[in-house]
Amino acid sequence: MEHEKVAMQLKVLGNPTRLAVFRQLVRFGPExxxxxxxxSALKLAGSTLTNHLQKLVAAGLAHQERKGTELICTxxxxxMRAMIDYLEEQCCADMxxxxxxxxxxx
Amino acid sequence: MEHEKVAMQLKVLGNPTRLAVFRQLVRFGPExxxxxxxxSALKLAGSTLTNHLQKLVAAGLAHQERKGTELICTxxxxxMRAMIDYLEEQCCADMxxxxxxxxxxx
DNA sequence: TCTTTATTACCGGTTATTTAGAAATAATAT
DNA sequence: ATATTATTTCTAAATAACCGGTAATAAAGA
Numbered sequence: 001m002e003h004e005k006v007a008m009q010l011k012v013l014g015n016p017t018r019l020a021v022f023r024q025l026v027r028f029g030p031e032x033x034x035x036x037x038x039x040s041a042l043k044l045a046g047s048t049l050t051n052h053l054q055k056l057v058a059a060g061l062a063h064q065e066r067k068g069t070e071l072i073c074t075x076x077x078x079x080m081r082a083m084i085d086y087l088e089e090q091c092c093a094d095m096x097x098x099x100x101x102x103x104x105x106x
Numbered sequence: 107m108e109h110e111k112v113a114m115q116l117k118v119l120g121n122p123t124r125l126a127v128f129r130q131l132v133r134f135g136p137e138x139x140x141x142x143x144x145x146s147a148l149k150l151a152g153s154t155l156t157n158h159l160q161k162l163v164a165a166g167l168a169h170q171e172r173k174g175t176e177l178i179c180t181x182x183x184x185x186m187r188a189m190i191d192y193l194e195e196q197c198c199a200d201m202x203x204x205x206x207x208x209x210x211x212x
Numbered sequence: 213t214c215t216t217t218a219t220t221a222c223c224g225g226t227t228a229t230t231t232a233g234a235a236a237t238a239a240t241a242t
Numbered sequence: 243a244t245a246t247t248a249t250t251t252c253t254a255a256a257t258a259a260c261c262g263g264t265a266a267t268a269a270a271g272a
Contacts, residue, residue: 003122003125003126004122006125007119007120007121007122007125008120009120010116010117010119010120010125011116011117011120011121012120013113013116013120013197014113014114014115014116014117014118014119014120015113015117015229015230016109016110016113017230017231019109019112019113019116019197020109022197023196023197026196026197026198026199026201027199029201030201034248034249035248035249035250036247036248036249039249044231044232045231045232045233046232046248046249046250047231047232047233047234047249047250047251047252048230048231048232049249050249050250050251051230051231051232051250052230054250066238066239068239068240068248069238069239069240069246069247069248069249070239070247070248070249071248071249071250075197075201077198077201077202078202080193080197080198080202081198081202081203084190084193084194084198084202087186087190087193088190090129090132091119091125091128091129091132091181091186092132092183092186092187092190093132093133093135095132095135095136095181095183096183096184096186096187096190097187121259121260123260123261140218140219141218141219141220142217142218142219145219150261150262151261151262151263152218152219152220152262153219153220153221153222153261153262153263153264154260154261154262155219156219156220156221157220157260157261157262158260160220172268172269174218174269174270175216175217175218175219175268175269175270176217176218176219176269177218177219177220
């Protein structure tokens with residue numbers, strides 16, 4: 001995972017509204033949910049939500065798939081895992097591991 | 107850890123230059139390093155670096171302490187740990203744990 | 213005091229982001 | 243075709259971010 005990509009993902013999640021949208025997608029789980037359901041859960045203007053969802057998709061943090069009239073949105077858990085792993089490796093460097101973890105390696 | 111705070115930290119780390127600054131601080135370890143050393147490592151205009159460092163400090167991700175002429179900067183590993191933990195809990199919700207990790211819990 | 217090194221404050225130009233209303237498009241059923 | 247529901251595009255205005263030059267301040271030594 002490259003620096004630039006992670007920076008973009010962090011920036012995208014760095015907007016409070018967008019972070020809430022992503023959290024909502026996570027709560028919907030692997031099945032996802034249509035845009036309208038995200039909208040009613042968070043009470044956002046449609047155009048605003050579309051905007052945020054597009055940025056999440058562009059950052060690779062979410063996906064969308066048409067299903068008839070509705071557009072199903074899902075969080076990309078693999079991408080999220082990779083992003084967190086990058087943070088652990090590049091921005092923690094074993095200095096901020098959880099206390100319970102073994103740090104005996106050279 | 108609250109939503110707003112994490113969003114701010116993510117936004118702050120979402121700038122590629124600033125992410126590089128933070129990574130550099132991490133590499134310097136708990137001892138930290140003076141501003142000038144960060145600057146020569148990354149080749150940034152002084153005023154630009156100051157700006158980025160201040161934002162990292164404001165977000166609680168770094169600290170600064172005067173030592174004579176120099177200003178020692180250190181990454182806050184505890185804050186970083188807390189931020190990552192938030193992401194794991196609120197934005198993964200056990201859906202994106204590492205494959206090697208036990209997920210047998212109900 | 214004067215100088216040197218280290219760092220910041222201030223400023224301005226440029227670009228990006230956020231927000232949402234209104235009009236447009238997509239999919240489907242009648 | 244028309245209506246209905248779902249979602250987006252277009253647009254615009256307010257706000258915020260980014261970068262770095264230059265002048266100012268902090269610390270310490272000669």
